[in-house]
Amino acid sequence: MADRKFELTEEIIQRYYDGEVHGQERSKIEEALAADPASEKKLARYGRVSELIQLVGEASEADEFTARRNWEEISARLEKKQSKIPRRAAYWLSLAAAAVLLLFFIGPFEKAQSNELVIESIDCTYASFMLIQPETETGHTIIWLSDSDNNVNQ
């Protein structure tokens, strides 16, 4: 019994062009293409369209200078991003430290109106907090804060 004629559909030509056929199917297609000039023309057209599209890709590629400049930008932005978190913690810690110092120095000149101090928030990852109340005449309290994530003590 004779083989049924192998039909070169658009789908098959496209798969062949894109290298998505293998083995026996590939040989069959090549055979059929050799016997069918119209399909060969279609195949050549795929090639021409590809060439044109690839021009767009080439035109978009960065030259060496631009590629290096892009990397420098990326690198700077990454470093900035990585240093942002400790800097924020340091900012809040320094604010807290300033508040403690203020209490320590101004305290002796003013009579305390209240024994209460409310710390609303401490913005760091692993903070330790301690109250130290030495037995002095003034009865001041030392607030000890430690940000173990950044090795900062205040």
Next chain:
Amino acid sequence: MPEAKVQQPEEDEQLVSQALAGSQNAFRKLYDRYQKKICGLVGSMINSPEDTGDIVQEVFIRAFGSLDSFKGASSFYTWLYRIALNATTDFRRKQARRSQSVPEQPLSEIGRGELQVAAPGEEGPEGQLYRKELAALVSKALGTLSKEHREVMVLREINGLSYAEIAEVTGVTIGTVMSRLHYARKKVAETLQSWKVLDQEG
């Protein structure tokens, strides 16, 4: 005679692990390996050369920020291409909002001659200019495609991905990739033909 030791380039996965451990040098190697492909992809998707560099930077920043979500189930570059496509989508969305009042040049004007290009010799400044103008025209033709059709076209023709890889990056089936690709090629060819960039014979 002792065998010459050839140093094999590190695998992407190795570089990813090193970058995750804090090595910016490893991430730089990944950048060097893929920046050209990402430029090609981004530039072909957005049709705005002046913004390509910013988006490429954004792609690598996003990639670095989410390296820990890369599980190695797919290849690194398909993962990176997905990030790049998302970044171009975000850009196009913003651009669409910004340029609502700035109409683009109507396509009907293109065929009237001002963008027609003659074909000089391949080399030299004239040849470069020719290729550049031709690239601008083809880019406009790509711009006539929907985002979905353009994506598969660019991933195949510029990034050289297989159907299976394109399916992975775009999240559709291989059958859909094939039909989108077929439609996209046909449409671009017709458009370029109508602009006399591609002749009837192909």
